[in-house]
Amino acid sequence: MAFHELIGGSYGKQFLGGVQFTLLLASASWLLAMIVGVALAAVRKLGGVWSERFVSVYVAYHRNVPMLVHVLLWYFGISNLLPLAWQDWTLDHNGELIFAAIAIGLCSSAYFAEDIRSGIRAVAPGQIEAARSVGFGSVSSMVYIILPQAFRAALPTLVNNTVVLFKNTSMAMAIGVAELTYVTKEIENATFLTFPTYAVATLFYIGGSLCIMLVGEHIARKLQSRGG
Structure with missing residues (x-):
């Protein structure tokens, strides 16, 4: 079976479905990671000793x-601590995807928080003093x-960790999320075409990672052109 036959017909639809789940999982996880990461970095900068200790422990x-342990913990452990009504709701609304996104997002937020923290350290102290002098408060x-x-200062490391997050979505296959790696394994089991099947998945992951890096470079050039 040639590559074009593998990605055509029902197998092609399976690959496409896996790609869609991977992109959805990556997007949801990234959004959660960025929101939590920014909040953690800000709290660590503005908060007191206990806030800094909490963020450090987190x-x-x-x-x-x-990360795989986080995914398994959220799906098999924390999910069972929820009220029964919530458990029933997650079962009816792709609970595997939801808990995988939470686990991957929270885990990645720790890396994003450190990236942003490094970026904050790169800001000259005079900037803060100047902001206070014109009436800006702490927040x-x-x-x-x-x-x-x-x-702007943390952009390179944020892009790198975004690529890592994108690739780590494959860990969601451990709890049955039908993302690309899960679908690839299912197709390989059905066709016994190990190399062509995993080659298709490999090309997608390489392409996705390159797209993320290209977007990061584009944003960096835009910021430089604006004097950033």
Whole structure:
């Protein structure tokens, strides 16, 4: 069976479905990771000693426990602690995808938070003093002055960790999410065409990773052209 035959017909539809689930999972996980990561970095900068300790523990926990363990913990452990009504709702609404997105997003948020924290450190202290002198408070200074500059400084590492997040969506296959790696394994089991099947998946992951890096480079050039 040639490559064009493998990606055509019903197998092609399976691959397409896996790609869609992978993109959906990656997008949801990235959005959660970015929101939580920004919040953690801001709290660590603006909060007191206890806030910094909480964030440090959060980051250490999520960075030192394998992501696959997080995925399994959320699906088989934390999901069972929810009220029965919530458990029934998740069963009817792709609960595997939801818990995988939460696990991958929260785990990745620890890396995003450290990236943004490094970006905040790169902002000159004079910027904060200048913001205070014109009437900005702590929160408004963080939102309008510090974070925009921190994102520019942290962009390369944020792009790298976005690529890692994209590739780590494959771990969701462990709980039955029909993303690309799961679908690829199913097709390989049905056709026994190991090399062609995994070659298709490999090309997609390479292409997706390159697209993310190209988007990152485009954003970086835009920021440079604006004097960032």
